[in-house]
Amino acid sequence: MLPKAKKRFGQHFLSDRHYIDRIVSAIAPKPGDTMVEIGPGPGAITEPLVGKLDHLHAVEIDRDLAAALRRRFPVEKFTLHEEDVLDFDFAKLGGDDLRFRAVGNLPYNISTPFLFHLATFAEQLIDGTFMLQKEVVDRMVADPDTDAYGRLSVMLQYRFDLEHLFDVPPGAFTPPPKVDSAIVRMRPLPANRLRAKDDTRFAALVTAGFGQRRKTLGNTLKPFLTAAQIEAQGIDPKRRAETLSVEEFVRLSDA
Numbered sequence: 001m002l003p004k005a006k007k008r009f010g011q012h013f014l015s016d017r018h019y020i021d022r023i024v025s026a027i028a029p030k031p032g033d034t035m036v037e038i039g040p041g042p043g044a045i046t047e048p049l050v051g052k053l054d055h056l057h058a059v060e061i062d063r064d065l066a067a068a069l070r071r072r073f074p075v076e077k078f079t080l081h082e083e084d085v086l087d088f089d090f091a092k093l094g095g096d097d098l099r100f101r102a103v104g105n106l107p108y109n110i111s112t113p114f115l116f117h118l119a120t121f122a123e124q125l126i127d128g129t130f131m132l133q134k135e136v137v138d139r140m141v142a143d144p145d146t147d148a149y150g151r152l153s154v155m156l157q158y159r160f161d162l163e164h165l166f167d168v169p170p171g172a173f174t175p176p177p178k179v180d181s182a183i184v185r186m187r188p189l190p191a192n193r194l195r196a197k198d199d200t201r202f203a204a205l206v207t208a209g210f211g212q213r214r215k216t217l218g219n220t221l222k223p224f225l226t227a228a229q230i231e232a233q234g235i236d237p238k239r240r241a242e243t244l245s246v247e248e249f250v251r252l253s254d255a
């Protein structure tokens with residue numbers, strides 16, 4: 001029997017065996033992996049993961065679910081961190097040479113802040129496999145010049161290789177959410193990836209560019225660059241942020 005879902009924690013529990021198996025195969029856990037599951041809930045994917053790994057870490061905010069998980073799995077196989085994942089310090093999963101994998105059926109109300117928080121650990125992350133609202137996955141993998149392309153696409157594609165694996169319908173959950181879900185895999189790009197000279201300035205520029213989607217770059221980037229400086233980078237200042245590739249944002253940031 002599944003516990004009663006709490007709305008404030010965005011709880012929709014996976015209950016369809018077919019999708020649980022597909023997600024676990026997509027994760028492909030190997031015994032020695034250092035893995036952390038976000039929001040294990042009643043444990044639909046936790047159980048098969050604990051079965052295949054030497055050890056699993058999990059971060060769960062709900063005190064009742066956390067207590068039930070602690071009772072269910074032995075401490076040698078399972079460590080439960082009863083915390084808000086938005087404050088969770090992933091560095092504590094290991095020492096200086098930490099390399100970890102992250103998985104989870106995420107609460108949709110915190111998905112964007114969670115992705116930005118995880119991105120700060122990109123250097124230690126091997127990969128992340130997450131269930132998210134399909135609309136968020138569409139935004140993550142979107143190409144320039146499409147409706148879904150925006151700040152989330154640019155900021156994540158700047159750091160990660162992103163792959164939309166498959167969709168999951170509302171009926172796979174109890175209770176069913178109102179929206180479709182999808183599984184996305186994110187892998188940090190190699191160290192020699194395209195990088196802006198200053199990550200903070202790059203982030204500020206992207207935020208300003210998408211702040212007012214309908215305005216031209218000449219307008220939205222005024223605090224950073226004149227129209228002539230934008231043009232000098234081979235970019236027409238009459239274009240809008242949603243037409244710019246990640247590489248063009250890097251060029252403008254470096255200018």
Ligand code: SAM
Pocket residue numbers: 009010011012013014015038039040041042043044045059060061062065083084085086104105106107108110
């Ligand atoms: N993984 C389970 C499954 O597939 O059935 C539960 C998924 S449910 C969509 C999201 C889970 O994340 C819930 O267990 C919820 O309590 C937990 N959660 C919600 N907000 C959280 C937060 N800020 N930090 C950690 N866990 C959170």
